[in-house]
Amino acid sequence: KDDRVLNQVPLQLHSAQQEINNLRLLNICLQSTLIRVQTQLIEYLPVNIHDEIKRNQTKQKLVSLRQTDDHSRRIIHSQQISFLQLINNFKNLLDSNQEKAPNKEIPIA
Missing domain, CATH: 1.20.5 (Single alpha-helices involved in coiled-coils or other helix-helix interfaces)
Structure with missing residues (x-):
């Protein structure tokens, strides 16, 4: 062995x-x-690393601004829809009131 x-x-x-x-x-x-x-x-x-750091910070700020802008646009868009509905409702109310009321002559004084 x-x-x-x-x-x-x-x-x-x-x-x-x-x-x-x-x-x-x-x-x-x-x-x-x-x-x-x-x-x-x-x-x-990059030759100057500080320029690259600033560039990246600017890019990050832009991304943040875009996200904020998108969020604001969504809020404004829904408010615009509500405002347009309010205007349409008001127009419909005026139209229905004009249909109900007979045309009256308005005297010119």
């Missing part, structure tokens, strides 16, 4: 060494990919 175990040790060591080499190769590939990504990222970064 001891001989068999001793014979398997070199094979296990060889397999372990191959696995270590594969991991080293993978590490090198990942590092080179990371360097490429960082290089591309640096090319796309």
Whole structure:
């Protein structure tokens, strides 16, 4: 049994060494990919990061204003509908009163 175990040790060591080499190769590939990504990222970064921050803040404010504006428009729209209904009801009331009342001559004094 001891001989068999001793014979398997070199094979296990060889397999372990191959696995270590594969991991080293993978590490090198990942590092080179990371360097490429960082290089591309640096090319796309704005020269002045503060300008970019201000631009993003302005965009966020615009989005907030649009949402507020949309909400206001919904409220105003429903109020406009109510106001138009009120006007129509008033017109209908005037029309019905004119139909009921006979035309009277209005004296010019």
